[in-house]
Amino acid sequence: MRILIANYRYFISGGPEIYMFNIKKLFENKGHQVVPFSVKYRMNVKTEYDKYFIEPIGGEDKVYFSEYKMSPKLIIQLIGRSFYSFEAKQAFYTEIINEKIDAVYILHHVNKISPSIINAAKKANKKVIVRLSDFFLLCPRFDFLRNGDICEACLKGSLFNAIRNKCVQNSFAATTIRTFSMYFHRLIKIYDKVDYFVTPSNILREKLIEYGFDREKIAHIPTFIDSSNITPSYQSKDYILYFGRISKEKGVEYLIRAFKDIKDKDLKLYIVGHSNDGEIDKLKELVEKEKIKNVIFTGKKNGEELANLIKDARFVVLPSIWYDNMPNVLLESFCYGKPVIASNIGCFPEVIDNGKNGLLFEMKNIEDLRDKIDFLNSRPDIIEEYGKNARKKVENRYNSENHYNQLINLLKQ
Numbered sequence: 001m002r003i004l005i006a007n008y009r010y011f012i013s014g015g016p017e018i019y020m021f022n023i024k025k026l027f028e029n030k031g032h033q034v035v036p037f038s039v040k041y042r043m044n045v046k047t048e049y050d051k052y053f054i055e056p057i058g059g060e061d062k063v064y065f066s067e068y069k070m071s072p073k074l075i076i077q078l079i080g081r082s083f084y085s086f087e088a089k090q091a092f093y094t095e096i097i098n099e100k101i102d103a104v105y106i107l108h109h110v111n112k113i114s115p116s117i118i119n120a121a122k123k124a125n126k127k128v129i130v131r132l133s134d135f136f137l138l139c140p141r142f143d144f145l146r147n148g149d150i151c152e153a154c155l156k157g158s159l160f161n162a163i164r165n166k167c168v169q170n171s172f173a174a175t176t177i178r179t180f181s182m183y184f185h186r187l188i189k190i191y192d193k194v195d196y197f198v199t200p201s202n203i204l205r206e207k208l209i210e211y212g213f214d215r216e217k218i219a220h221i222p223t224f225i226d227s228s229n230i231t232p233s234y235q236s237k238d239y240i241l242y243f244g245r246i247s248k249e250k251g252v253e254y255l256i257r258a259f260k261d262i263k264d265k266d267l268k269l270y271i272v273g274h275s276n277d278g279e280i281d282k283l284k285e286l287v288e289k290e291k292i293k294n295v296i297f298t299g300k301k302n303g304e305e306l307a308n309l310i311k312d313a314r315f316v317v318l319p320s321i322w323y324d325n326m327p328n329v330l331l332e333s334f335c336y337g338k339p340v341i342a343s344n345i346g347c348f349p350e351v352i353d354n355g356k357n358g359l360l361f362e363m364k365n366i367e368d369l370r371d372k373i374d375f376l377n378s379r380p381d382i383i384e385e386y387g388k389n390a391r392k393k394v395e396n397r398y399n400s401e402n403h404y405n406q407l408i409n410l411l412k413q
Contacts, residue, residue: 001411002033004101004121006092008112010038010045010053013063014245015328016108016133019223021045023105023407026224026400030408035099037092039112052095054088057081057112075173078111082181084188085114093120103127103411110136111178115190122193129410130191131198134325137191138211140178141167143249143322150322155211159183196410200326201347207323219410222351224403225331225394232337232391233311234384239296240373241313241338243272243306244329246280251319251343251364256283258319258369260292264377267294272309274300310336314383315376318342321363326351334394339386341372357390 007020024034038044040053042060056062057077058069081088095101104121106128121128134142138155140162145151153161159179162168168175185191197218199205205220246252252271259269274280280297287295301309310316316333317340318324324346333340334357342348344360352358359376361368376383 001102002035002100003027003103003105003411004035004037004092004096004099004126005105005107006037006109006113006117007107008039008109009041009063010036010047010050011041011043015223018328019131019133020107022224022226023403026404030404035095035101037095037113037117049095049099052091052098054085054091054113079177081114082111082177083114083184084116086116088113089116089120092117093124096121096124096126101126104129105411106130108133115185118190118193127195127411127413128193129196129198129407130194131200132204132208132325133200135204135207135323137182137213138207140175140182145249145322148248148321155207195413198407198410201323202350203323203346204325219406221403221406222398223326223328223331224398224400225328225335226400227335227391227395230307230335232335232387234337234387235312236314236383237312238266239268239270239313240377241270241272241309241316242318243270243301243309243316244318244327246271246273246275246283247277248279249320249322249324251321252279252283253286254321254364254366254369255317255319256286256292256295257290258366258373259295260290262370262377263374265293267314267377269295270298270309270313271295272298272301272306307336310338313338315339315341315358315386317369317373318348319361319363319369320346320348322346324348331394331398334390334398337387337391339376339383339390341369341376351393353389353393357386357393 009017012018027034036047036049038053039056040060041056041063058074104126118128135144136142140159146165146167159182162179163175166172166175168178198221199218200223202220205218208218209215242252242255316338320343326347330340330351340352340358342352342360343363345363349360352360354360359372361372
């Protein structure tokens with residue numbers, strides 16, 4: 001098959017892009033040809049197909065909303081991509097026809113590409129699968145958070161709740177555009193044309209069904225990881241680890257506060273990653289203000305550096321405060337034989353067998369998190385046992401063959 005994959009970034013920015021390049025490689029290893037569609041950013045991986053990519057909002061170096069310099073032209077671009085982009089629709093249709101595409105797999109597309117590409121694919125009579133990485137179909141903010149707390153007001157009531165609370169970027173204008181674009185997409189029923197939705201977590205599937213989406217069109221296909229090239233390590237040094245994107249919803253603040261009063265004063269906490277919204281600066285200020293010792297910010301790490309940090313950690317902590325939707329760091333940790341302590345929310349109870357391959361704590365409960373860290377840190381035998389169970393689970397449940405077989409069945413049906 002010739003499969004067209006659409007995503008609004010063609011470089012690794014976070015979990016969705018890691019998945020995009022992994023599934024591209026997996027399809028190609030299985031003999032399929034993969035053609036990308038994206039936005040023209042300077043950081044993009046080079047590809048012969050970038051001639052079809054559409055122009056970016058604000059310039060080739062402006063990736064995130066915080067980088068935009070507002071102007072009438074940019075606002076018009078934002079509105080067009082948020083509602084319905086004829087530019088994206090035409091470029092997508094042209095690529096489908098010229099490259100003789102058999103099926104379409106759409107990843108992140110909202111606000112930067114637009115769902116108009118769904119109509120382009122259906123105009124060309126192609127199967128359309130949309131993989132959801134967050135709750136953008138249900139929540140204007142994508143994550144069901146308001147002021148740091150879970151909020152489902154828009155799921156169970158009017159989307160105007162978001163405008164009232166300026167939920168998107170704390171901006172009345174941005175929230176209004178996003179909210180009215182959601183109403184517009186519901187009015188024209190564009191997502192009704194999708195053949196199947198793919199959700200990495202079961203909680204996302206259940207939220208879609210709760211709103212009213214057809215359960216027969218929603219396939220829960222968890223993210224995968226190729227463990228064949230990763231050797232687990234059941235030895236460790238004197239630190240625990242958080243790694244990944246550093247943003248408010250990831251709850252790193254609660255981990256730092258819990259770490260303040262742990263029993264083992266020689267234990268270190270490594271925080272690995274970067275932020276695009278200034279969150280990491282706030283966390284550093286917290287550490288300094290509270291005089292919390294042994295917290296080390298390493299910055300973003302990749303490749304062998306990151307692999308070694310995971311291998312040498314005692315365990316990993318993921319203190320998210322939102323319905324986290326199968327982050328890659330969870331499966332990576334398991335793959336390296338590391339237990340995970342995580343919030344008892346979102347996808348974590350689906351993956352972590354409490355007391356077998358990790359521990360769950362009450363979200364935002366600093367004392368509960370501290371107690372879980374103290375317990376696990378004091379039991380090296382339990383750390384190794386949990387780590388081996390974690391490795392077995394990714395090998396059996398979250399392997400590439402399971403993912404490929406389920407996904408290719410949808411594309412071929």
